[in-house]
Amino acid sequence: MERQRLIDAIPYCLTETNLPLLDKYPGKVRDTYDLGDGRLLLVTTDRQSGFDRMLGAIPFKGQVLNRTSLHWFAATKHIVGNHVLRSPHANALLARKCRVLPIEFVVRGYLTGSTDTSIWTQYAKGVRQYCGHALPEGMRKNEKLQQNIVTPTTKETAHDRPITAQEIVAEGWMTAEQWEFCSAKALALFAFGQKIAAEHGLILVDTKYEFGVGDDGEILLIDEIHTPDSSRYWLADSYAERLAVGQEPDMIDKEFFRLWFRERCDPYKDAILPVPPDDLIAELASRYIQLFEKITGTAFVPDLRPLDATVIAGLSA
Incomplete structure (x- = not known):
């Protein structure tokens, strides 16, 4: 998409929703609406978060993000079931309501x-001990880990906390059986994601997964999967050369x-953050779109239908 079109679209970003729905x-x-019938409506906005605040x-x-997730949800159903029902709009997802397991499964392949x-x-x-994993001495930033590892964090209001598998069970966050199932599925999803990414000239560096329990007791993949918000991607063809000379x-x-x-600031402590220039915002939008097109093999065409009316009509479709 042309850079100027992205710059022109900045004032029209979707920053909040106010659908005529309760809860x-x-x-x-994401803005989540509980429809009260075992379904959730998740609307993915254009809000950019980082360092536990809005950027x-x-x-x-x-x-x-929503369309990237839909692509990956469909591609990984053979590994684990997910909460997707359908998508009435490019920003929106109808999903099965689940009891969310309060752990984020962060999987990492690189330091x-x-x-x-x-x-x-x-x-x-x-x-050198990180979430229960021993890390060797002498590693450099961005170097590949010896193997993919799960480094879980708690889902807490103030700040997510790194935690070990043993602590998860001992503190009652999840049962041992739930941990074993979810951690194994997270590693399998990540390995599959890395394989597909490599076929498109990308390195899937790390990501996070979330799981929930349906009414029937089935553990399902929820939230999002392999998006540029939940994942880190690098271009494969220049990785080795840039690592060798200490470049990002x-x-x-x-x-x-x-x-x-x-x-430019301490994003955790400074009360006021600098305002990113339009070119930087457009560059991030361009990279998100580039990733979508690389992964899916389809051109990104914005859904310009009115969000509220389209979503409400789609709830009963």
Whole structure:
């Protein structure tokens, strides 16, 4: 999509929804509506979060995230079931209501990251035991780990907390059986995602998965999967060369956007954050769209139908 069109779309980003439905829960990016009949309506907005706060809004981001997830949900049904029912609009998803398991299953293949709890930040501070995994000495930032690992975090209101598998069970977050099932499925999903990404010239670096329990007791994949919000992607063809000279990989996710804030402020403590320029916002939108097109093999065409009327009509379709 042309850069100027993305810049022109910035004032029209979808930053909030007010559908004529009860029981709305606004999250960092998604507005969730409980329809009261065993279904949830999840509307993915263009809100951009990071460092546990809002960083702005990105044109067409919501549509890209939702459609990317729909693609991956369909492609991974052979690994684990998911909550998807249908999508009445590119921003919206009708899903089965589940009891959310309160752990995020973060799977990592590389030593990287910029947040306070990221594996690289902790490693640089001298940490060698991370979420129950022993890390070897002498590793460099962005280097491949010896194997993919699950580094779970709690889902808490204030700040997610890294946690070990043993602590998850001991503190009552999940049963041992639930942990074994979900962690195995998370690793299988990630391995599949890495394989497909590699076929499209990408490296799936890390990601997070969330699971929930349906009314029938089945554990399902929920929320999102392998989106540029929940995942880190690098371009494969330049990775080795850039790693060798100590350069950051060519990123096709939101990490460069977070780094822009990191370089200009303390995004955890400063009361007022700098305003990103339109070019930076458009660049992130462009990368989101590029990733969608690389993964799905289809051109991104915005859904310009009115959100409210289309979604309400789609609830009974």
